[in-house]
Amino acid sequence: MANVRIGRVGEQIKKEISQLIQYDLKDPRIGFVTITGVEVTGDFSQATIYLSIMGQEDEVKESIKALEKAKGFLRSELGKRIRLRHTPELIFKVDQSIAYGSKIEKLLQDIKEER
Structure with a gap:
């Protein structure tokens, strides 16, 4: 049961932080930011937010x-x-998984074109 609550709280944090970054932050240095995931500790003391920028x-x-x-x-x-x-x-x-996936996709496409 505790894991379900941790997951729900993580998803709610993801939703709220996404809205805050998109609508409430006015800093021009912030580019195109996507929140890919949130991990919350069991005691809710820390939330690690993974970003794709x-x-x-x-x-x-x-x-x-x-x-x-x-x-x-x-x-x-x-x-x-x-x-x-x-x-x-x-x-x-920073979550590098999207960039890594794009790199692998490009490499596979290059191999396919060579054949």
Whole structure:
């Protein structure tokens, strides 16, 4: 039962953080950001948010810096939107799986064209 609740809370955090980044953050450094997943610890003290950011390497770094700076705002707004005893600390990590998948797809396409 606890795992079901952790999953539901993670999905709700994903939804709310996505909306906050898309509609409420006004920082121009934040590019095209997609939240690919959220992992919440068992005691709800930390939430690791996995991000996919489109753009060059320097644009990705600037977006991460802007999100790190807005972490307090995001956490306070999350606390207002989700009723938990303690609002989890937010940890942002870049998810490379989409870029990796695209690279593999391109390599497979190149092999197919060679034949």
